[in-house]
Amino acid sequence: MVYQAVRNFTITNVDITGTEIKYYGQESTSMGDTTGVYFSGTASPQQYYGGGGGTxxxxxxxxxxxGDPNSMYSQLNVLSSNIGNQYTTKQCSIKRQVSLTPHMEMVGYDVSFYVGYDADGSSKECFxxxxxxxxxxxxxxGNGWGACENLNLVHLGKIIHSIVATGSCIPYTDPVSGGSGCYSPPGTIDVHSYEFVQRTNSGTSPGCYGSNNDSSHQFWHIRAFTVDNIDQYTLTTQxxxxIGVxxxxxxSTTGSCAALDLTDCTMLEETVCDHNDAACVHTYRNYNPTGLAPLGSCQQVPSPNTGLTWTFCADGSNLTYQQGSQSGVLESGTDVWWNIHRTYSxxxxxxxxxxxAQQRSGHIQDSLSDNGAxxxxxxxxxxxGATxxxxxxxxPREDVERCExxxxxxxxxxxxxxxxxxxxxxxxxxxxxxxEILRACxxxxCPVNAGEVLVKDCKCTNYFNQAATTLQLVHDAGRDMICSGSPP
Known part of the structure; x- marks a missing residue:
């Protein structure tokens, strides 16, 4: 009835005296915010009734x-689990390193030749x-000069095949190792791309097939490539x-964790660091995961072979690389980080x-002697068994009183x-x-003031018996004052 009358009040206590009932309450809007104070209850008690799933x-x-490895609960729980057991710690690390290995291969040919067209002749050869x-x-x-130029490019592989002695061994020097080698071009040369080093009109020269009175001739110096992505190579012409490099x-992954015997071991602590072994994050602490995950980190690696700069990144799941249009994955899995440091219990x-220890301490105690100095x-x-x-x-020892x-x-x-x-x-x-009072000398x-009388002069005193007697008298007096029908 009271709640129905004043709904903005919360009843906190009830007192019944005789024919009177007293209600004590507090205005709901002025009650303190108890969020986060677990012993203050909950703001929604209805969740525990009617099959509610509250906690x-x-x-x-x-x-x-x-869930917090640094909380008092987690640390005490770990401590109680280890009581009575003898433990040792083992430490190990995992380190990932990247490398750029030079690779040499024949990537094309450097050739020079003429192209021509007999424009005013009867047969009009393209050659x-x-x-x-x-x-x-x-x-x-009779296909015309423009078409003749394109036709020579179409047959560029055959032209190179005729210029370069296929099947024979052409000597070269390895630009990486400095060693010598011998290369035999294949019987068929497949040109993927090319670039003109020189393309000039040569007038009436060389004048093949009756074209010596025509100006439809050019001298071509071409670099023809037999591989794709030629921009990924450092080129050397011999x-x-x-030759491309x-x-x-x-x-590669190195470290001591793989060879570590972890029988009856539990991870105590783990830190994950970047490629400089810095910016470390604790992912495990006090036997529990911290819930923290480091951000992926990348490093720039310049190549001493090609002068190109490569980017390598590790994000915990993949170790990737990228340089220009070339990219890929070197490693996939879990815990794919640059540096990992672990401690096991x-x-x-x-x-x-x-x-x-008892034998040693006992022998020391029995042989101990002191002559003052x-x-x-x-x-x-x-x-x-050696001693x-x-x-x-x-x-030096001071002459100190044995008591105050x-x-x-x-x-x-x-x-x-x-x-x-x-x-x-x-x-x-x-x-x-x-x-009578007790004073320290x-x-x-003994410090005695005016009007005071010295009863006992300075000495080592012991008032334990007197104090014990006084306390016993106080105790007995308390028992005598109890009013009861039977002895206490």
């Missing part, structure tokens, strides 16, 4: 701390000739041969044995106690009296 505040806090003017193949008749990217299955003892090696004599110089001396002094005080009936003055002629002298 009690204590359970929610437990789940929260269980080519060597750079010395020797007339060679006729490709077509005679008619074009390119980079082959690779990766491993059970040694050994029982703690303090026998040797030197401390001598004999050390013992339980493994070999060694040792001595330690002691600092004290004295008893009687000092004047006024007794002005009052009760429900009367004061002290009503029972005594004077309120002036004395009491200063340089062997």
């Amino acid at each position: 009690l505040p204590g359970d929610a806090e437990l789940l929260n701390q269980a 080519w000739a060597t750079n010395t003017g020797n007339c060679r193949d006729v490709w077509a008749y 005679g008619n041969l074009i 390119k980079d082959n990217p690779g990766a 491993c059970e040694t299955n050994n029982v703690y044995d303090f026998t040797n 030197t401390l001598t003892f004999q050390d013992f090696n339980p493994d070999t 060694t004599n040792n001595s330690i110089s002691l600092p 001396k004290s004295c008893i002094v009687k000092i004047p005080v006024q007794d002005t106690q009052a009760s429900l009936t009367r004061t002290t003055a009503d029972y005594r002629a004077s309120v002036n009296t004395h009491k 200063e340089n062997g002298v």
Whole structure:
């Protein structure tokens, strides 16, 4: 009824006295925010009724701390699991490195020759000739000068085949190793691309097949390539041969984790670092994953072979490379990072044995002696049975009192106690009296002020018996004051 009357109040307590019922409450809008304080309850208790799936505040806090390896719960849980066991730690690391291996291959040919067309002749031959003017193949008749140029490009592989001595061994020098070699061109030359080094009109020369009165002749110097992606190569020309050097990217993994015996071991800590072994992130700590994942990192590697710069990246799943249009994956899997450092906690299955330590300490204790200036003892090696004599110089000893001396002094005080009936003055002629106090002596002298009386001079005193007796009297007095029907 009260709640129906004032809905913005929350009842906090009820007190019943006789015929009166008192309600205590607080205005709901002024109540404090208890979010995150697990012992203050929840703002939505209805979730626990009617088959609700809510989590009690204590359970929610437990789940929260269980996911944090640095929380008190996680650390105590690990500690309780390790009690009674003998453990040792093992450390290892994983390092990934990239490399660029030079690869040499024949990538094309460097050739020079003439092309021509008998424009005003009756047969109108389209032909080519060597750079010395020797007339060679006729490709077509009467197709025109422009078509003749294109036709020579179509037959470029055959022209090169005729210029270069196919089947024979052409000597060359390896630009990578510096060694010598011999290359035999194939019987068929497949041209993938080409570039003109020189393309000039040669007038009426060489004048093959009656074309000596025509100006439809050109001298061509061409570099023809037999591979794709020629921009990935560093080129060297040796005679008619074009030698290319390119980079082959690779990766290697080194470290001690692969060979580590991890029997009965649990990962204690793991850090993941970039290629410089910096910017490290703790992915494991106190036997638990931290939930942190490092960002992928890349490194730029210039090639000493080609002068090109390669980009290598590791993101935990892949180790990739890229240079221009060339890209690929060197490694895939899990934990594909540049540097990983791990620490394991491993059970040694050994029982703690303090026998040797007890023998050594006992021998030292038995042989220990002190002459005031030197401390001598004999050390013992339980493994070999050998003993060694040792001595330690002691600092000068001070003459120190064996106790802090004290004295008893009687000092004047006024007794002005009052009760429900009367004061002290009503029972005594004077309120002036004395009491005894214990004082610490200063340089062997008891400090006594004016009006005070020395009762006991400075000495080593022991008031334990007196204190024990006083406490017992207080205890007995308390028992006498209990009002009960039977003895306590």
